Amino acid sequence: DTAVSQTPKYLVTQMGNDKSIKCExxxxxxxxxxxxxxxxxxxxxxxxxxxxxLIINETVPNRFSPKSPDKAHLNLHINSLELGDSAVxxxxxxSRRVGYNEQFFGPGTRLxxx
Amino acid sequence: GIQVEQSPPxxxxxxxxxxxxxxxxxxxxxxxxxxxxxxxxQLINLFYIPSGTKQNGRLSATTVATERxxxxxxxxxxxxxxxxYFCAVERWASGxxxxxxxxxxxxxxx
Numbered sequence: 001d002t003a004v005s006q007t008p009k010y011l012v013t014q015m016g017n018d019k020s021i022k023c024e025x026x027x028x029x030x031x032x033x034x035x036x037x038x039x040x041x042x043x044x045x046x047x048x049x050x051x052x053x054l055i056i057n058e059t060v061p062n063r064f065s066p067k068s069p070d071k072a073h074l075n076l077h078i079n080s081l082e083l084g085d086s087a088v089x090x091x092x093x094x095s096r097r098v099g100y101n102e103q104f105f106g107p108g109t110r111l112x113x114x
Numbered sequence: 115g116i117q118v119e120q121s122p123p124x125x126x127x128x129x130x131x132x133x134x135x136x137x138x139x140x141x142x143x144x145x146x147x148x149x150x151x152x153x154x155x156q157l158i159n160l161f162y163i164p165s166g167t168k169q170n171g172r173l174s175a176t177t178v179a180t181e182r183x184x185x186x187x188x189x190x191x192x193x194x195x196x197x198x199y200f201c202a203v204e205r206w207a208s209g210x211x212x213x214x215x216x217x218x219x220x221x222x223x224x
Contacts, residue, residue, distance in 0.1 A: 042214070
C-alpha cells in the first residue's frame with residue numbers, strides 16, 4: 001500500500017523520559033511534516049522538511065527535534081517529556097510541485113505522558 | 115497569519131439528510147483541502163480544491179477563492195459520515211504549511 005506510516009500508534013510514558021516517533025512515506029514525495037493535534041482536536045504545524053532540509057520550524061520547545069535521514073523518513077524525538085506534550089502527532093507528506101501541494105497524513109501517534 | 119473559520123461547529127443529522135459545511139478564510143490562498151477525521155482518528159483526504167467545484171460520490175465541494183470561502187456538501191448522509199470535518203488552507207508566501215480550521219463535528223444518527 002502506498003501511504004504515510006507512523007510508529008508507534010500509541011505511546012504511554014512517564015514525565016521526564018525521552019521518546020521517538022518514526023514516520024515513513026512511500027509516495028515519492030519530497031516534503032514531510034509534523035503536526036500536533038491537541039485535546040480540543042486543533043491541528044497545528046510543528047516542522048516541515050523539504051529534501052531533508054528544515055524549512056518550517058514553528059515555535060516549538062527545543063525539546064522537540066526532528067530528523068530526516070532521507071526524503072522518505074522524518075522522525076520526531078522528544079526529550080524530557082512533560083504532561084503538556086500529551087497529544088496526537090501526525091506526520092504528513094506532499095510533493096511541492098508548482099501549483100499543487102496536496103498533503104497526505106499518517107494514522108497518527110497518540111502520546112500520553114503520565 | 116491566516117485565519118480559518120468553520121461553521122457550524124457541531125451538526126447532528128438523521129441518516130439520509132443533506133448538509134452544507136462552510137469554511138471562511140481571511141486571506142487569499144494557493145491551496146485548500148477538506149479532510150474527514152473518522153472516529154478512529156484517521157485524517158482522510160476528501161478534496162484538494164483551491165478553486166472551482168469537485169464531486170466524489172455523495173460529497174461535493176466548491177471553493178470561491180475571490181470571496182474567500184469553501185463549502186462541503188454531504189448528501190444522503192450515512193452513519194459512517196460521522197466524525198470531524200476539517201478545512202485547511204495554504205499560502206505559499208507563508209511556506210508549505212496547512213493552517214487548519216477548528217472543524218465541524220458531524221454526528222449522523224440511524
